[in-house]
Amino acid sequence: MTNGRPPSTVRGDSLLFLTDEQLRQGSEAMFFAYRGFTADPDRILGDMAYGRAHHRAIHFIGRAPGTTVNNLLNILGVTKQSLNRVLRTLIADGLVQSKVGRNDKRERHLHLTQEGRALEQKLSDAQRARLRAAFRDAGPEAVAGFRTVLEAMMDPEMHASYTKLKESGA
Numbered sequence: 710m711t712n713g714r715p716p717s718t719v720r721g722d723s724l725l726f727l728t729d730e731q732l733r734q735g736s737e738a739m740f741f742a743y744r745g746f747t748a749d750p751d752r753i754l755g756d757m758a759y760g761r762a763h764h765r766a767i768h769f770i771g772r773a774p775g776t777t778v779n780n781l782l783n784i785l786g787v788t789k790q791s792l793n794r795v796l797r798t799l800i801a802d803g804l805v806q807s808k809v810g811r812n813d814k815r816e817r818h819l820h821l822t823q824e825g826r827a828l829e830q831k832l833s834d835a836q837r838a839r840l841r842a843a844f845r846d847a848g849p850e851a852v853a854g855f856r857t858v859l860e861a862m863m864d865p866e867m868h869a870s871y872t873k874l875k876e877s878g879a
Contacts, residue, residue, distance in 0.1 A: 749835035753828075757802075762787070762795045764832060767821065770805060771829040772874065775818045777810070784870055804828060 727735075750764050762785075769784050770776060776784075782792055796819070799805040804825035810816030821829055844852045863871060 746836060746839060749839065750832045753832060753835065759798070762791065763799060766792070766795050766799060767804065767825060767829050767832065770819045771821050771826060771833075773877065774820050775808075778807075778817045778819065781819065784874075786867075799825070 747761060747764075751761070754760060754764055765785055766781065769781055773780070778792065778796070782789060785792065796805060796807070800807055803822055806820045806822055807817045808820065810818055847855070860868060860871070
């Protein structure tokens with residue numbers, strides 16, 4: 710196991726010859742790809758005076774309706790103070806509802822409102838369009854390899870959260 714994950718079925722041993730320059734180029738490509746991936750949502754959110762923290766919260770609340778504040782804290786890896794600031798804004802603006810837990814009254818379960826779901830859809834549609842075009846151009850083997858690389862770069866606890874979310878089918 711590597712980084713808490715089972716080894717890939719496709720071995721990367723033949724890739725160990727990569728030079729520092731090739732790795733730097735890969736790192737820079739990832740940086741610029743991330744800028745492209747976030748550009749459309751940034752434009753949409755900028756008109757609303759929201760940032761990427763709002764986007765991430767909206768995304769994961771939409772992905773797992775009813776998620777708790779503590780679960781969202783774990784997924785996002787942010788401080789409680791930072792998340793509370795974001796959630797207060799989203800709740801005040803009518804995009805997110807916070808409901809008291811049925812079994813544990815201390816828990817707060819988060820749901821997107823209809824307006825929140827519409828915004829999440831708009832943001833996700835923009836990113837899916839970019840991914841769809843890139844994946845179509847790259848082909849299925851490159852897409853599988855890309856996913857393998859991304860998963861291999863995750864810290865073990867983040868990989869566990871990712872796997873749990875992926876398996877939930879939410």
